[in-house]
Ligand code: SF4
């Protein structure tokens with residue numbers, strides 16, 4: 161199981177992480193990314209981390 165942590169102060173709302181997430185659990189809301197749907201669907205691929213130029217997402221294995 162994985163925990164997806166978003167630092168809203170760093171997120172610039174570019175949407176790149178939303179586009180690459182294979183689990184479709186990331187959405188933009190008011191210019192910031194949020195985890196939606198079932199967080200258990202996160203596969204831990206870390207694509208969101210890799211694509212974020214602001215280092216605003218950190219995926220943690222629980
Ligand atoms: S890639 Fe980073 S800056 Fe862009 S929306 Fe996702 S978390 Fe925010």
Ligand code: SF4
Pocket residue numbers: 162164180181182183184185186201202203204205206207208209219
């Ligand atoms: S680690 Fe992969 S599946 Fe999980 S939120 Fe990031 S892009 Fe989506």
